Amino acid sequence: MTIRRFVELWTHRYHKYSHIFKAHALAQRAWLHFYRLKQQLPEGTQLVAVVRTEHFGDIVAAEPLSRHIRQLHPKAHIVWFVRPSFRELVETNPNVDEAFSEFCVTERGVLFEKGIFDKIYPLQFRNNNHCPKCQVFLENPIADAAGITVHTYFNYGNLLEVFAQTGGVSLPADDQPRLYLQDRHRQKVDALNLPGSFIVIHCQSNYAPKDWPAARWEELVHWLLDTYPYQVVEIGLRSNLNVQREGYHNLCGTLTILETAEVIRRARYFIGLDSGPSHLANAAGTFGFILMGALGDFPRYNPYSGRYGSGENCVLIRETGIPCAQLPLEKVQKPIEEVLSRPYQENKQPTNERRK
Incomplete structure (x- = not known):
């Protein structure tokens, strides 16, 4: 191995593992935030997560589900996981209580493993659940069971219909997106x-x-x-x-x-x-x-x-x-x-x- 290749290898490893460490640290901080929030919410209030992090057209297409999920959980605290660049689409939505800016899928995966959320609606499938720095994919068992992948998803309808199926939720009666x-x-x-x-x-x-x-x-x-x-x-x-x-x-x-x-x-x-x-x-x-x-x-x-x-x-x-x-x-x-x-x-x- 040449010196140049050695330096490139360890530079890559440094950035990768620094990124993973940060993701785990942020997941711990997020868990603490939601743990404290749960203590402050009225007793019996559910903590509900909605995951549609990208792209912004997809988030707009999924908007009717925010109203539908609010109807399903009228008293819950609903948290929508989103990439920071698309946050404004979510934080202006009155059906969502909190827009959570996601660092990467590893952060979300670690956070969800802690069981802090009472209900999770994953409105995306495997190819949207990938972090190239961590080199990690998060699976969506609901989408996997239905056979919904990047190669098949439009066989299951329009984007709203696909997201409803990957989230395990029924299609809303009103399917017109809103801003x-x-x-x-x-x-x-x-x-x-x-x-x-x-x-x-x-x-x-x-x-x-x-x-x-x-x-x-x-x-x-x-x-x-x-x-x-x-x-x-x-x-x-x-x-x-x-x-x-x-x-x-x-x-x-x-x-x-x-x-x-x-x-x-x-x-x-x-x-x-x-x-x-x-x-x-x-x-x-x-x-x-x-x-x-x-x-x-x-x-x-x-x-x-x-x-x-x-x-x-x-x-x-x-x-x-x-x-x-x-x-x-x-x-x-x-x-x-x-x-x-x-x-x-x-x-x-x-x-x-x-x-x-």
């Missing part, structure tokens, strides 16, 4: 001085096979601006477009998740991919055009519940077995043209709530 927007989100978007009538677009997902080429997005933006009386606002983490003209606004990387949701809520239409912002659009009640394609083992699937799932408030633009990247521009333009050529009608329903 819980606050005044600070409205005030931030007010300050942007957005145009009165605009279309929101989202052009990059967190998974390349779901994307549509940037050159076609640019063609679509120019066509929209040339054809319709709407300006175009792009949202997302970053833009890969090269559009320099009046009527196009790039807000990428400038907004939080719920600030982005408020922008989408104000838009006349949403055009995007099968990704987090499309779930925001569903929950916000904005009519959507979703570019989709075959994904892995799924030649055709529908991740949405509510009015996007039924097709009442969106058009899923796709061809069975064809990846999103291969959708021709004309295939995308046609349904947009069919809807936008009609007189605009208010499509939004009171599916989101604002809290001060």
